[in-house]
Amino acid sequence: MIIDGLKLTLLGMAVVFSFLGLLVVIIHLSARLLKPFTEKDVTAYEFHARRKVTTLPPSGDKRKIMAVISASVSAYRAGRK
Amino acid sequence: MKKMTFIFFGLIIILLHLTCIPSNAGEEAAGAGIRSIPTMTKMVGDFFKSTGLSSFIFPANKQWTDGIGRLIMVGIGILLLYLAVHRQFEPLLLVPIGFGAILTNIPLAGMSDPGGILYYIYNIGIKSGAFPLIIFMGIGALTDFGPMLANPKTALLGAAAQFGIFTTLIGALLLSKYVPGINFDLFDAASIGIIGGADGPTAIFLASRLSPHLLGSIAVAAYSYMALVPIIQPPIMRLFTTPDERKIRMKQMRYVGKLEKIVFPLSVLGLCVFLLPSAAPLIGFFMFGNLMRECGVVERLSNTAQNALLNIVTVFLGLGVGAQMSAEQFLNISTLGILFLGAIAFSIGTASGVLMAKIMNLFPGSKVNPLIGSAGVSAVPMAARVSQKLGMDADPENFLLMHAMGPNVAGVIGSAVAAGVLLTLKDMAG
Numbered sequence: 001m002i003i004d005g006l007k008l009t010l011l012g013m014a015v016v017f018s019f020l021g022l023l024v025v026i027i028h029l030s031a032r033l034l035k036p037f038t039e040k041d042v043t044a045y046e047f048h049a050r051r052k053v054t055t056l057p058p059s060g061d062k063r064k065i066m067a068v069i070s071a072s073v074s075a076y077r078a079g080r081k
Numbered sequence: 082m083k084k085m086t087f088i089f090f091g092l093i094i095i096l097l098h099l100t101c102i103p104s105n106a107g108e109e110a111a112g113a114g115i116r117s118i119p120t121m122t123k124m125v126g127d128f129f130k131s132t133g134l135s136s137f138i139f140p141a142n143k144q145w146t147d148g149i150g151r152l153i154m155v156g157i158g159i160l161l162l163y164l165a166v167h168r169q170f171e172p173l174l175l176v177p178i179g180f181g182a183i184l185t186n187i188p189l190a191g192m193s194d195p196g197g198i199l200y201y202i203y204n205i206g207i208k209s210g211a212f213p214l215i216i217f218m219g220i221g222a223l224t225d226f227g228p229m230l231a232n233p234k235t236a237l238l239g240a241a242a243q244f245g246i247f248t249t250l251i252g253a254l255l256l257s258k259y260v261p262g263i264n265f266d267l268f269d270a271a272s273i274g275i276i277g278g279a280d281g282p283t284a285i286f287l288a289s290r291l292s293p294h295l296l297g298s299i300a301v302a303a304y305s306y307m308a309l310v311p312i313i314q315p316p317i318m319r320l321f322t323t324p325d326e327r328k329i330r331m332k333q334m335r336y337v338g339k340l341e342k343i344v345f346p347l348s349v350l351g352l353c354v355f356l357l358p359s360a361a362p363l364i365g366f367f368m369f370g371n372l373m374r375e376c377g378v379v380e381r382l383s384n385t386a387q388n389a390l391l392n393i394v395t396v397f398l399g400l401g402v403g404a405q406m407s408a409e410q411f412l413n414i415s416t417l418g419i420l421f422l423g424a425i426a427f428s429i430g431t432a433s434g435v436l437m438a439k440i441m442n443l444f445p446g447s448k449v450n451p452l453i454g455s456a457g458v459s460a461v462p463m464a465a466r467v468s469q470k471l472g473m474d475a476d477p478e479n480f481l482l483m484h485a486m487g488p489n490v491a492g493v494i495g496s497a498v499a500a501g502v503l504l505t506l507k508d509m510a511g
Contacts, residue, residue: 015357
C-alpha cells in the first residue's frame with residue numbers, strides 16, 4: 001500500500017504542478033491579449049486619481065480648515081468646563 | 082398553623098401510600114393505552130434511568146464509549162469552545178463544532194440518530210457535499226486574485242506547498258503499517274493528507290466523500306492547525322532561510338485590469354474541464370463565486386455569497402461536523418494519529434513552499450523572497466500575514482503581504498486540484 005501511496009504522490013504532484021504551470025502560461029497569455037483593455041483601465045484610474053488630487057483644497061485652505069476645527073474643539077472643551 | 086401541619090402530614094401519608102400500592106386509576110384510562118401506573122419507587126427509579134447522569138454512569142449497552150466516553154466528548158466540546166472564545170482559535174468554526182460535539186454526545190437525546198436534527202444537518206449538508214461547496218463559493222466571492230495575476234510565477238509556490246498533502250498520505254500509510262491499533266486504508270490516508278492543504282472546506286468535502294467516519298477528527302485537526310499557523314510556520318521558515326534571503330525586496334506589482342480578472346475564473350474552469358473534471362465541484366463553485374465578485378453586475382449576489390450565505394452555511398457546517406464527534410468515532414488511537422499527521426502535513430507544506438522559492442531564485446529573473454513560499458499552504462490570509470510579519474522582522478520597511486497573497490490564493494486552487502486527484506481514487510476503486 002505504501003507503493004500505492006508513492007505512485008499517488010508522483011501523480012498528484014505532477015497534476016498539481018501541470019495545472020498551476022499551465023495556469024501561469026494562461027495568465028501571461030491573457031495579460032498580453034488584454035493589454036489594450038488594461039492600459040485603458042490604467043489611464044482611467046490615473047485620471048480619477050489626478051482629479052481627486054486636484055479637487056483637494058490648496059494648502060492655504062487646509063490650514064484655514066485646521067484652524068476652524070481647532071477653534072471649535074477648544075470652544076467645546078471650554079464650554080464643558 | 083395546626084391546619085397546615087395537618088395538611089402536611091396528610092400529604093406525606095398519601096405519598097407513602099402511593100409508593101407502596103400500584104394505582105388502578107390507569108385502568109379507567111385504558112383507552113389512552115396505560116393499564117396502570119407503577120409504584121412511586123419504580124417511577125423514581127425509571128426516571129433516574131432516563132437521566133443523563135444515569136446514562137453516563139450505567140450506559141444501556143455497557144459500552145464505555147456510550148457512558149463515560151460521552152462525558153469526555155462533552156469535555157472536548159467545552160475545550161473547543163474555550164479555545165475559540167478565550168484564545169480566538171478559528172472561532173467562526175470552532176464555536177459551532179464545539180457546541181455540536183456537546184449536543185451529539187447528550188445521552189438519550191439521539192440528536193445525531195435518524196430523526197434527530199443533527200442527523201438531518203449532517204446528511205443534507207455534509208454527506209451530500211453541499212455545505213463545503215457553498216462555503217467555497219463564498220470564499221471565491223471574497224478572494225482577490227489580483228496579486229497572483231500580477232506576478233503569476235508565485236502560483237508555483239502554491240503548487241509546491243501541496244507536497245505536504247502527499248507526504249502525509251504516505252505517513253498515514255506508514256503509521257498504519259507500523260503502529261498497532263491504527264488501520265488506515267488508502268481512502269483514509271488521502272483524507273488525512275488533505276489536512277496539509279490547510280483548507281477547511283476542501284478537507285471536509287474530501288473526507289465526506291472518502292472517509293466519513295474520520296470526518297470529525299480531520300475537521301478538528303484541520304481547523305486547529307490553521308489556527309496554529311502563526312506558531313507552526315515561523316520556526317520552519319527561519320530554519321530554511323538565511324537573514325539575507327529574508328531581506329529580499331520584491332518589485333512593485335503591476336496594475337491588473339478588470340477584464341483580466343473576469344477572464345481568470347473562466348480560464349481556471351476551462352483548465353479544470355480539460356484536465357481534472359473530478360475537481361470541478363470545488364473549483365467550479367470557487368470560480369463561480371469569484372466571477373460574481375469580479376464581473377461587477379451581480380453585486381447583490383456577490384455580497385450575499387460572501388456574507389449572509391457564507392455565515393448561515395458556516396453555522397450548519399460547524400454543527401454538522403461537531404455531530405460527527407461521537408465518542409466511538411473520536412476517542413481512539415486513530416485520532417491521535419490524525420492530529421500527529423496534521424502537524425507533519427503543515428510543516429512539510431511550509432518547508433516545501435519556502436524551498437520552492439529558493440529554487441526559483443536560482444533562475445534568472447526577478448527575485449522572490451522565500452518567506453512568501455510558506456503562504457502556499459492556503460490558510461488565507463493567516464499564512465500571508467505570517468510571511469509579512471517575518472519579513473518585517475528582518476527588514477521593517479519590507480512589505481510582503483500583497484506578494485504573499487499570490488501563493489496564498491494559488492494554494493487554495495492547488496489544494497482543490499490535489500483533492501480532485503485524490504477523488505479519482507474512488508473511481509479507481511469502482
